[in-house]
Structure formats: C-alpha cells, structure tokens
Amino acid sequence: METLNDSQTTNITSSDHRGLFSVSPYTTVEIVLIILVAGSLSLITVIGNILVMLSIKVNRNLQTVNNYFLFSLACADLIIGICSMNLYTVYIVIGYWPLGAVVCDLWLAVDYVVSNASVMNLLIISFDRFFCVTKPLSYPARRSTKMAGLMIAAAWVLSFILWAPAILFWQFVVGKRTVPPDECYIQFFSNPAVTFGTAIAAFYLPVAIMIYLYWRISKASRSRMRKDSRKTSGTSLAEAPSNSQEEGCENNCEKTKQAEDEAGDEKERDMLQQQNGSGNYMEEKVDSTPEIVHPSTSKDPEAPSSSRKSSSGGKNKTQPSSPQNSAIDRQSMVAWTLLLVTKRAVSERVVAKWKSRGNSSRERKVTRTIMAILVAFVATWTPYNVMVLINTFCLVCIPNSLWTIGYWLCYINSTVNPACYALCNATFKNTFKHLLLCQYKNIRGR
Numbered sequence: 001m002e003t004l005n006d007s008q009t010t011n012i013t014s015s016d017h018r019g020l021f022s023v024s025p026y027t028t029v030e031i032v033l034i035i036l037v038a039g040s041l042s043l044i045t046v047i048g049n050i051l052v053m054l055s056i057k058v059n060r061n062l063q064t065v066n067n068y069f070l071f072s073l074a075c076a077d078l079i080i081g082i083c084s085m086n087l088y089t090v091y092i093v094i095g096y097w098p099l100g101a102v103v104c105d106l107w108l109a110v111d112y113v114v115s116n117a118s119v120m121n122l123l124i125i126s127f128d129r130f131f132c133v134t135k136p137l138s139y140p141a142r143r144s145t146k147m148a149g150l151m152i153a154a155a156w157v158l159s160f161i162l163w164a165p166a167i168l169f170w171q172f173v174v175g176k177r178t179v180p181p182d183e184c185y186i187q188f189f190s191n192p193a194v195t196f197g198t199a200i201a202a203f204y205l206p207v208a209i210m211i212y213l214y215w216r217i218s219k220a221s222r223s224r225m226r227k228d229s230r231k232t233s234g235t236s237l238a239e240a241p242s243n244s245q246e247e248g249c250e251n252n253c254e255k256t257k258q259a260e261d262e263a264g265d266e267k268e269r270d271m272l273q274q275q276n277g278s279g280n281y282m283e284e285k286v287d288s289t290p291e292i293v294h295p296s297t298s299k300d301p302e303a304p305s306s307s308r309k310s311s312s313g314g315k316n317k318t319q320p321s322s323p324q325n326s327a328i329d330r331q332s333m334v335a336w337t338l339l340l341v342t343k344r345a346v347s348e349r350v351v352a353k354w355k356s357r358g359n360s361s362r363e364r365k366v367t368r369t370i371m372a373i374l375v376a377f378v379a380t381w382t383p384y385n386v387m388v389l390i391n392t393f394c395l396v397c398i399p400n401s402l403w404t405i406g407y408w409l410c411y412i413n414s415t416v417n418p419a420c421y422a423l424c425n426a427t428f429k430n431t432f433k434h435l436l437l438c439q440y441k442n443i444r445g446r
Helices: 028-058 065-094 100-134 145-174 192-233 254-276 278-288 323-393 400-424 426-436
Strands: 307-309 316-318
Touching: 028 065, 028 400, 028 426, 065 100, 065 145, 065 323, 065 400, 100 145, 100 192, 100 323, 100 400, 192 323, 323 400, 400 426
Parallel strands: none
Antiparallel strands: 307 316
16 A cells, blocks of 8 residues: 655655545544545454454464465454554544654554465465366365465565564664654655556565466366266266366365265275175175065075975975076176166266366355455556556646545455455355354364
8 A cells, every 4th residue: 555645735745655634634523534445444354354364263264375365354354443443543533743753654554464365375375276176186186274374474464574574673774764744654755766667566466476376277267167068967877977176175075075975885885895706795685685586496506405485385396497597696796787787887987077076166156255355456456556657747636535435445455354254155254254243162173
C-alpha cells in the first residue's frame, strides 16, 4: 500500500497517499457516519478472521497444508482490522496525525509489512496449487506441515526485512526527518518514481505471476479432465480409471479413506486366500451357490460318500461320475471364477470412481476458494494502484476523496477474505455457524 500527503488547498507534494488534510474536511454528521462505517468494518474484519483461525484450530478436517496458508493470511488480515483500519480512520477524520513520529513510523511499518505478507501468502498459495496440479507425483511427497511452516515464516521475515528497516531508519540514513510532525507518510516515498517502482514490485508483478500460474492450472486441469474422460470411456471391467493427479495434495476426505480401507481389506483377504490355497475358498463359494451346479451333479463329486436319493426307491445310491457330469462341473467352476473376477473388477471400479469423485470435489472446493480470494484481492487493490500510476505522471489529477476510497478498498480486502472462505467451502461455513452459536459439540473432526 502507498500513502497520501497533501492538503485541500495546496498541490500534492508527495506520492505517499493517506488522504491527509491539514483541517478535517468533514462535518460532524459525516464524521459520525465515517466512524460508524469504519468501526463496523473493523469489527467485522476482526470477528471474521478470528473465526477463520479458530475454525482451523478446532476442526481437524480443516487442518490441511492449504488451510495453514489461509491461517497465515487471516493473521495478516486480523492485524489490519485491529491496527491499520482504526488508526487510518483517526487520521482522515481529524485531518492531521496526532500521535507523534514514533507511533507514525511504527504504524507504517506494521501496515506495510502485513500488507506485503498478505501478497506473499497469496503467491505461496498460487505456487502450491500450481505444483499440486503440474507435479502430482513428486510434489505431494515434499508437501508437509513443516514445509508449509517454513514457507509462511519466510514470507513474514522477508516482508519485515523489505519494509521495516527502511521505514524506521531512513531518517537516520539521510541525516534528518523531513516528515512534518502533524503528518504521517513514508519519507522515501516523496518521489513519485519511487512510489511507482514499489507499486510495480508489490502489486503488479505478483498479480501477473498469479494470473499466469492460474492460467497454467486451468489449462492442466482441462487437459487432465479430457484424459480422464477418455480413460473412463475406454476402460474395461478389469481396469479402473487412474486418479493419481492431485490425489496426494488433499487427502483428508473421510469417504475416500473408507474406500481405501475397504479396498485394502479386500486385497489382504485375497492374498491370505492365495497363501492358504484357493481350493477351499472356491469350494465354499460353489457350495454357497448351489443353483449354479447342475441338478444331476453332487456338491462334492470327488468325495466317495457323495450320494443322492433316487426318485423311485428313495434308497441312497452312489452316483457314478460321467464325462457329461465332469464337463458340467468344469463349466460351473469356470462360471463361478468368471463371476468372482467380474465382481472384483466392478468393486475396484466403484471404489476408484468413489475416490475420483471425492478427490475431484475436494480439489474443486480448494481451487474455488483460492480463486475467490485472488479475485477479491485484484478487485480491491487495483483501483488504488491504478491511481498510483496516474499520480506518477499527474500529481493533481486524483481528488483526495478518491485516494481515501481507494486506500480503504485495500483494507476492505481483509474484510472480504473470510466471506470467501465461507461462501466457497461448506466446512468453513458450518464451522463458522457452530462457533457463532456456541455449538462446539457439532464441530466435526477426524
């Protein structure tokens, strides 16, 4: 974010834009309205992001690598709701900075570090999605909670190093403080060219990278869907469509786990039966389905004690085996074996479809949530950064009211993000509802 330092009665002397006026331009009614609106936005931002953090903490179904990135983003948005919004409201309502140089520099440092950390977190999330789609075999093996923590820490540390020292100590580097006591802006932003360069590095370049990554993600997803569609249409009963793509990145679906457990149990039974010999197993299956065997054959044709009552005398007589009976027995065994193979193939195919459907639904939810966050970020940050570009070439072209609205839009992004989670992810939505209603027992966890 950038700031504004100008007066209603003078030309703009700085491209660091906070909407500052030497005297408050608002009437009493307008001041009350601004305080109510700004206070409400701040309260909603704080409550919404606390709900996000609590939801991930208490609901183990939300404790995934992707949601840890969202947790970090919610921390940044929470700081903006508590600190940045309220101090900025005081600044524009009063018309001057009343808290002194030290608080001014601390506020600017926190504001810029947190804003940059938000952008860095969005970049991390975009790269994470990109590698999940384009490297489905190698990337999930390295995608751990530890790796996510290191990436999040790197985003915050890098943001702090880039902004905090320059904001806090620039006056000591140049030898004096040029910011007036009743104003608050970053000293090295007095040059419009510097502001333009930081806007390119802090907004336009990250947005360009995110758009490119999601274009690649969309392209890869469409290609995979076409491939899976061809595999499904051309798959025989004994072959199930593969779904290795993206399966390793989000694997916390309960239904998928149940299906995998059932498939694993079936495989273990088959291996055990093969080790013990399949003859007994087959005989039990044949015995359990007597309707397959021809009525003239016995249940155990090889056993010498096999007998059958004759229709005339009712006496037990040994039924001699004949070539016709042996052929019927072989046909029955072949039919039963074919039935078993077909049943197993159908079962494996159903499990594969079940897994595929669960993974696809889960991946769609994740991608939909992240896309909503990115769209909200671009929509709320673009107006202000467009004005920064215009201000580089025309210092008096942007009215003070537009600067104020544009800068507030950047803050409102922190208010919108929790709504994006709730609207695009049913698990977040239900957890929010249970937390607000204090229905803690209804919060599901694995």
